[in-house]
Amino acid sequence: MTAASAFAGMRHVSPVVFKAGCPDCRGSFELAASALRLAIGATSRTTFYSFTCPECGSAVRKPAGERVVELLTGGGVRTLRLHSTV
Numbered sequence: 001m002t003a004a005s006a007f008a009g010m011r012h013v014s015p016v017v018f019k020a021g022c023p024d025c026r027g028s029f030e031l032a033a034s035a036l037r038l039a040i041g042a043t044s045r046t047t048f049y050s051f052t053c054p055e056c057g058s059a060v061r062k063p064a065g066e067r068v069v070e071l072l073t074g075g076g077v078r079t080l081r082l083h084s085t086v
Contacts, residue, residue, distance in 0.1 A: 016075035020051060020060075027055035033076040038064060041082040049077070 017030040031051055038049045049072055050061045064072065073079055 018072070018075065018077075022053035022056060022058060022060055024058040024060075025053060025056035027053060029054055033072075034078075036072060036077045038069065038072045038077050038079045039082055040064075040069060040079060046082055 016033050018033070018036060019028070020031050020036075021028045031054070035054075036049055036051045039047065041047045044063065044065065047064050047069065048061050049064045049068065050059065052058070053060055
């Protein structure tokens with residue numbers, strides 16, 4: 001099977017966007033996967049996603065539960081796995 005035949009019939013794939021909000025300026029906006037970063041740690045306290053607010057420029061960091069991790073990784077957000085030093 002060639003790549004052309006595998007994708008035959010597909011029309012247009014829309015890029016994934018995520019709705020987000022800034023706790024500082026209370027702005028609400030959509031971000032592309034490339035604007036987000038996901039860090040997966042050993043616990044829920046060390047698993048989070050981050051982005052820079054496009055409205056006020058603040059660095060935003062929010063906790064990421066299992067469902068959020070699923071959505072972000074499935075949507076192509078770059079992921080960093082944090083390892084324990086113990």
